[in-house]
Amino acid sequence: MIINIKRSKGFQTYELDVPKNIILLELLHKIKEIDPSVGYRHMCRAGICGTCAIKVNSKHILACKTRLSAFEEGVINIEPIDNAHVIKDLVVEHQYFFDKYKSIKPRFWAFNNAKNCIACFVCNGVCPVMNLDKVFAGPFSFARACGILEDQRNQEEDYKRLLEGALNHCTHCKNCNYACPMLVMPEVLIKRLEDTMISKGLLQAPRNDLFFGF
Ligand code: SF4
Numbered sequence: 001m002i003i004n005i006k007r008s009k010g011f012q013t014y015e016l017d018v019p020k021n022i023i024l025l026e027l028l029h030k031i032k033e034i035d036p037s038v039g040y041r042h043m044c045r046a047g048i049c050g051t052c053a054i055k056v057n058s059k060h061i062l063a064c065k066t067r068l069s070a071f072e073e074g075v076i077n078i079e080p081i082d083n084a085h086v087i088k089d090l091v092v093e094h095q096y097f098f099d100k101y102k103s104i105k106p107r108f109w110a111f112n113n114a115k116n117c118i119a120c121f122v123c124n125g126v127c128p129v130m131n132l133d134k135v136f137a138g139p140f141s142f143a144r145a146c147g148i149l150e151d152q153r154n155q156e157e158d159y160k161r162l163l164e165g166a167l168n169h170c171t172h173c174k175n176c177n178y179a180c181p182m183l184v185m186p187e188v189l190i191k192r193l194e195d196t197m198i199s200k201g202l203l204q205a206p207r208n209d210l211f212f213g214f
């Protein structure tokens with residue numbers, strides 16, 4: 001099996017004999033035995049901590065929850081998640097995403113499926129807007145914020161902060177819904193936040209004159 005890993009100077013190729021159903025995190029461990037300089041992150045090995053998110057053959061996944069057999073046979077390309085600052089090889093800076101979240105963070109907690117978020121940042125990795133719009137706080141931030149804002153104690157100012165993170169720049173492409181390993185459905189939560197803001201008069205309803213009908 002040929003495995004290419006994105007490193008600071010480009011892809012590095014490793015050739016090794018591994019079972020088809022090997023977990024990708026175990027595969028990375030095997031590569032590390034050959035080349036101890038390869039950098040990647042993991043902690044829980046159980047899909048809980050979110051630290052092992054990587055991109056494999058263009059798909060964002062958790063390395064500890066995904067088997068090699070999930071990918072077609074042939075060359076496997078492993079890269080860090082997109083839209084992130086790379087520290088080393090597959091290791092990305094989480095603080096960058098937390099800082100984005102801090103820019104819109106409300107004050108109290110409440111419960112919805114945002115509580116299942118493990119901060120793996122896969123949703124931010126697959127979001128096309130994050131790459132183009134540096135102000136956009138990203139699906140992770142808005143999913144977390146939705147968990148907090150649905151607590152009735154929260155004030156209008158907390159909702160207004162969502163616009164500082166450009167909530168309304170989300171294109172609702174739903175990439176984040178499909179990619180999230182914890183079924184948090186960030187886009188659904190973003191839609192809910194937008195609807196609440198529209199009902200509070202803090203956001204304009206989208207124009208309906210662009211649909212294609214017969
Ligand atoms: S919302 Fe889903 S994809 Fe995004 S950080 Fe949380 S668990 Fe990961």
Ligand code: SF4
Pocket residue numbers: 123126127128129130138139169170171172173174175176177186187190
């Ligand atoms: S639905 Fe919105 S937040 Fe989610 S990936 Fe698409 S643009 Fe980004």
Ligand code: FES
Pocket residue numbers: 041042043044045046047048049050051052053062063064065
């Ligand atoms: S190592 Fe914790 S989610 Fe993969």
